[in-house]
Amino acid sequence: MRRLFVSASLLALASCASTPVAAPPATPPAAEAPAPQDSESFRAKMPEPAKPPDLVLPTFEQAQLDNGLTVLVATRRQLPLVSVGIAFSAGSAQDPAGAAGTADIAYKMLLEGAGGKDTITLDNAFGDLGVSPSVGVTPDGAFLGVQVLTGNVQPALALLADVVRKPTFAPKDFERRKKQQLADIVRRLGSPGFLAQQAYLKAVFGEGHPYAHPTVGTPAEVSQLTLPTVQGFYRKHVGPKATALVVAGDLSKDQAVELAKKYFGDWKGTAVLPPAPPAPSVPPREQVRYVSKPGLEQTTVMVGRPGLAAGHPDEEALELATTVFGGFFGSRLNMNLREAKGYTYGAGASSDARLGVGPLTAQSAVRANVTGPAVTEFFRELADLRSRPITSQELESAREGLIRSFPGNFERVSGLGASAASLFYKRLPMDEFTRTVERLEKATPAEVQRVAEAYLDPAAMQLILVGDPDLIQTQVGPLHLGTLTKVDVAGAAGK
Structure with missing residues (x-):
């Protein structure tokens, strides 16, 4: 039996050997090796951002x-x-x-x-x-x-x-x-x-x-x-x-x-909605007010004027202009005082529209030894809004930042409640947040530039300083921004 098995195996091998064997396919020519690439070349083009999620605002x-x-x-x-x-x-x-x-x-x-x-x-x-x-x-x-x-x-x-x-x-x-x-x-x-x-x-x-x-x-x-x-x-x-x-x-x-x-339902009372506070005047700056705090390592700088009441037609355009000026990290004021000069950890600006006319404010705490130069940069940036108009890139960054930040106000039900209460204080319609987003989206470069020049005029900005009086006298006095005037704030020690 073993012989028969072997013989059969040999016959099988013989029959296979008699079958013609196809020649192997020709080897294709070798492809040219890719040229070496710079491992840092990807940095030349900024990655495209993903499509942002749809903005969903609450219904009040x-x-x-x-x-x-x-x-x-x-x-x-x-x-x-x-x-x-x-x-x-x-x-x-x-x-x-x-x-x-x-x-x-x-x-x-x-x-x-x-x-x-x-x-x-x-x-x-x-x-x-x-x-x-x-x-x-x-x-x-x-x-x-x-x-x-x-x-x-x-x-x-x-x-x-x-x-x-x-x-x-x-x-x-x-x-x-x-x-x-x-x-x-x-x-x-x-x-x-x-x-x-x-x-x-x-x-x-x-x-x-x-x-x-x-x-x-x-x-x-x-x-x-x-x-x-x-x-x-x-x-x-x-x-x-x-x-x-x-x-x-x-x-x-x-x-x-x-x-x-x-x-x-059975609650009674005679109280009624109070009237809006009167609009204040906007006089030119004639004084530089300061609170004396000898020895402070930093000087607090506040610059501002009356702004707008809630619902004013210029509200959203001014919000955009203020954001470009000082409303986010990449704003002109912060990039100047913090990033370029190293005078401060941060500088900002905001427009607080209230039931009545609210304040329009820019502020920072700067190193005491650069109080004068910092104040100079505040007013230079304000003046530059006219001589160096807001660019389309700056405007779009501000617009996107403001609109995309809206959902943060409504993450929690407590935020929803606080937002509704704000509408009540300011006598605003229930769809005000939707209207605000629409006005932010539609604000034109010309409109934003107009309100920037109208409301952020350096001459109308009051200046308040809190810091060492000697430094303020020697560094801010020569800037001729107004008469240095010491302000007495209740309980503040100073000389």
């Missing part, structure tokens, strides 16, 4: 109860969370004359006991819902609210209704709150930026203007505040016709209105 809805209470709603169903709060239409601009800080203390006092609950009991009641209420006061209004699970909206609203409608205003709580306010102001007076702000607001708006003082007040005026003054502010400015219930998150408009009726 509005309703009004029979008693005049406004209800603002932004529905977002992704998570079982709701931001619920109260927006008040009176802010620090409505502080009585000589009583700066009244609004700030009045709204904070609402959380110092209400509806028969003292401060600790009220705080514990909110804590049982897993939340801690917050209150923020601005020149144009205030917002008091919480962020809760959808299932806790009704008990949270019940507490907020007591806070807004039945505050205790206990004398002992007022005295404690006033001491806290004074301690906070004293702490802030250690900040050159806060000192500059106090001097700046008066320089830009004029003594006695509703926007001419910080929201927290000054030590001299807060120390003189009385409980009747705070209670009088509450009675005058808090009521359904001057207030909005703001709901953002996992509730519909119909649900929000029903809850508003349940907890606020």
